[in-house]
């Protein structure tokens with residue numbers, strides 16, 4: 001009995017000692033890893049934004065983080081997380097460096113930001129991260145968030161786009177969108193290089209098809225503050241091609257348009273988009289616009305609201321998947337429309353002013369003749385890129401229009 005108690009006491013003692021050592025270890029570890037922060041909050045130039053500053057000075061590193069605090073919890077959650085991730089990855093990188101090296105030259109992380117207001121509650125938050133780990137490992141990175149302070153919506157700049165890579169190529173952005181510091185101002189997206197120098201801009205109008213719908217609506221909803229373009233006005237005309245794409249004739253049309261530096265609009269059928277995604281991508285990459293011409297070319301006025309909705313959204317999704325751009329305008333098959341159809345489309349359907357009857361005549365000379373006779377400033381020409389005869393009519397048609405001083409633009413640019 002006595003023996004047993006002694007053993008238990010002994011075991012308990014050993015256990016207690018082990019536990020104490022363990023606790024001590026944890027405390028030491030925590031103490032060594034813990035960064036001591038000095039934090040403060042101050043006012044910014046904007047009524048609804050405070051500036052939070054978090055600083056730490058340790059033997060091996062220095063951190064200074066400055067970031068905005070908004071009234072909306074949803075915005076703060078995302079920004080806090082972004083800044084926290086920067087801090088964590090900096091500390092992680094630093095741990096891989098020889099401690100002696102760090103004692104000589106401490107590592108540092110500095111985050112600063114700038115707020116650039118645009119219209120209607122939209123603000124760009126431009127972060128700059130300066131990280132110095134060692135002389136070989138240091139960086140300056142610009143990253144942007146676009147936020148709406150009114151509804152609490154936020155996106156990291158590349159996430160504004162359906163497909164940042166395809167948008168970069170089609171829009172010829174001066175910096176790859178995925179690496180860009182950018183901001184939105186005066187109906188333009190302004191791109192910055194590493195040193196925050198202005199690298200060029202793309203108009204929101206031009207970028208609109210490449211933006212995700214929720215952001216397209218917000219960024220383009222603002223009343224235009226764009227200055228009215230001064231100088232002489234150029235006569236404009238929009239060539240449109242329905243029912244494609246077609247691997248042979250659409251390609252021939254693209255080649256002719258390229259030759260003349262002309263742009264056009266292709267009202268595509270979703271079912272054909274799905275069949276020829278690479279061709280759809282090419283159309284967008286060459287600067288043309290894609291319109292929505294339904295999935296299966298049925299008369300919208302004979303369909304239910306839901307069926308019309310499906311025809312349009314299924315096609316839009318196929319175009320987005322193929323080309324990273326959305327069709328902004330809808331042309332109902334046969335131009336057949338009514339109040340219900342218009343309600344689903346949500347805008348005026350994009351019809352035409354010149355009918356070439358190309359599907360009937362199959363005669364390049366006749367097709368050209370109609371366009372030459374009826375062309376005037378603002379005309380929208382209806383053709384079909386599924387007929388080779390239409391493709392054959394194009395070279396002469398474009399030459400003749402350009403000779404008359406017309407600029408060939410997409411329907412959205414008229």
Ligand code: ZN
Pocket residue numbers: 242243293297333334
């Ligand atoms: Zn059609």
